[in-house]
Amino acid sequence: MIQHGHRVLQKLTGRMSLALRVAVLTTAAVAVTLSVVSGVVFVTVRAEFESSMDDSMIRRANAAASKGLGESLLSSQSATALAYIGIQPFVVESGQLFASADNASTEYAKLKGYRELEVSTGQRDHSARTVTIQGIPHRVVAVPAGAGRALVIVQSMESNRDALERLKIILLLASTAGVALAGLAGWAVATNGLRPVRRLTEATERVARTSELTPIDVTGRDELARLTTSFNAMLLALDASQERQRQLVADAGHELRTPLTSLRTNIELIGQAADNAERHLSEEQRHEIMDDVRAQLEELTTLVGDLVELARDEPMHRDPEPLDFADVVRQAVDRVRLRAQDVRIDVDLSPWMVMGEPQLLERAVTNLLDNAAKWSPPQGEIRVRLRDGVLTVSDDGAGITPEDLPYIFDRFYRSSEARTLPGSGLGLSIVKRAAERHGGTVEVESPPGAGTTFRLVLPEAPVQSV
Incomplete structure (x- = not known):
């Protein structure tokens, strides 16, 4: 029954606005409350009236009975005087009702009942009941x-x-007025209280319609104000994410333009040489063009891989595997040694267990080593140390200028000296992302003319009990 009533109420209020629903529910609650209160007041007053009348009648009856029941009490003159004030006396004796008054009507003669008989026989000390006479x-x-x-x-x-x-009319009028006032008050409170919700709704619709992520004003300190603040924070985060995406696309387009232009130029040269016999390329020129194409393809492949890595926003793998960070560093060193044979890499590693993704960590370490090899002088030395979870990669290059130092971990940032060298400007960004995804940090120190040192710090894996 309760569930059926709940479904009916839900069906009736399902198509209403939230403000109207609050007003209707408030009015219904007040109406039920006033109905209960009015009913209790009416029943209480009626019982009080009956109790007061019973006490008065019993007191007068006992006073009359104590003075004796003679003919004077039931005489025509006494009965008429008592009837004038609304009282009619009778006597029940030996189970019979009699009255000597001449005006004792047949209706009153029918009042004898078992309760009065029980009082006459001493089974009750008094009785009281209500009867209807002539309506x-x-x-x-x-x-x-x-x-x-x-x-x-x-x-x-x-x-x-x-x-x-x-009293019934007064209670009905008061309850009706109370319900009406409750409905008006509920509507006013719901309308004013839900104003921030309407503003949020309008802001959400505006975002969906125009894609404008403008925060809305926050008023008050209640739950709705907190909801508005959270909504504004979401808008700011979404705006920042969109700005990063736009910047990534713009920077990627700028970086992709150079290798693609070189590839197109070289392919056009090869095509023109194939179509025109007068523009025949020598063996040396052909090898030079193909080497350039391979270099541009390698740069393009690296750039695309870096973009794919940075475009991934998912958190670290849900089930990372325990691994020795020293083994990851050794694999990265072996890979860099194959392509940077004009520098020496001095390695000193201590075991350090971490929970993480080996491919991402190896790529981060490889980027640090490639960066050091690119800036090291010929026959220079790169020092790689791993102690207590701190990996340091130091080189003997010219160092990083103070103007460039705050921006080296930004995407696509390249110093003026690095713009003439191969690279996409994404390597150190990947290092920073790998550190953050594994709960670590990366820092750089580069005194002028004294080389550069990168420090990659990773937390130790928790010890698993057997």
Whole structure:
């Protein structure tokens, strides 16, 4: 039954706006509360009226019974005087109802009941009940009046009925006014309280319609203000992400333009030589062009790989494997030695267990070593050390200028000296990303004219209990 009522209420309010729903539910709650309160007040007042009338009638009946039940009480003159104030006396004796008053009607003669008989026989100390006579409610009270006798007093409740009717109208009017005021107040509170929600809705619709990520104003310090602040933070993060994507695309387009232009030029030369016999290329020229094409293809391949790596925003693998960082460094050193044979690499490594991705870590270390080999002088030395999770890669190059030092980990950033050398400007960005994805850091130190030292710090893998 409760579930059915809940479904009906949900169906009725499902198509309403949130403000109207709050107002309707508030009004319904107030209406139910006022109905219960009004019912309790009405029943309590009615019971109080009956209790007060019973106490008064019982007190007067006991006073009359204590003075004796003679002909004077039931005489025509006494009965008329009592009837004038709404009281009609009777006596029940030996199970029979009698009254000497001439105006005792047949209706009153029918009032004898088992309760009054029980009072006359001493089974009850008093009785009280309500009967209807000629359409008017009357209260019937009986008290003992000697052996085998009971005095019965009947009093009209017309005044109580009229008072209760007036009370019913007052409660109905007050409840109606209260429900109306509750509906207006609920609508006003819902409208004003949900204003920040409407602003958020409008901002969301604006973002979906125009793609403008403009934050909205925050007012107050309540939960809605916190929701607005969180929404603004989401907008700022989304805007920053879009800006990074735009910058990545712009920088990638700029970097891809150079190798693609060189490739197109070389291919056009080969095509023209093939189509025109007068433009025949010598063996030396052909080898030179092919070497240039291979170099541009290698640079393009490296650039595309770096872009793919940096474009990945997913977190580190959910189940990283434990590995010795020293083994990763050795593999990277062996790879760099094959292509940087004019420099010497001095290696001193200590075991250091980490949890991570070996391919990403090896690429980061390789980038550090390639950077050191590129800037080292011929027959120079690269020093690689691993102690307590700190990998240092030092070279004897000219170092990094103070102007370039804060930006070397930015994507596509290349110093003025590096723009004439092969590279995409993404290698150190990949190193920084690998460090952050493994919970580590990377730092650089480059005194003027004293070479450059990179420090890659990785946390140790937690010890697994057997």
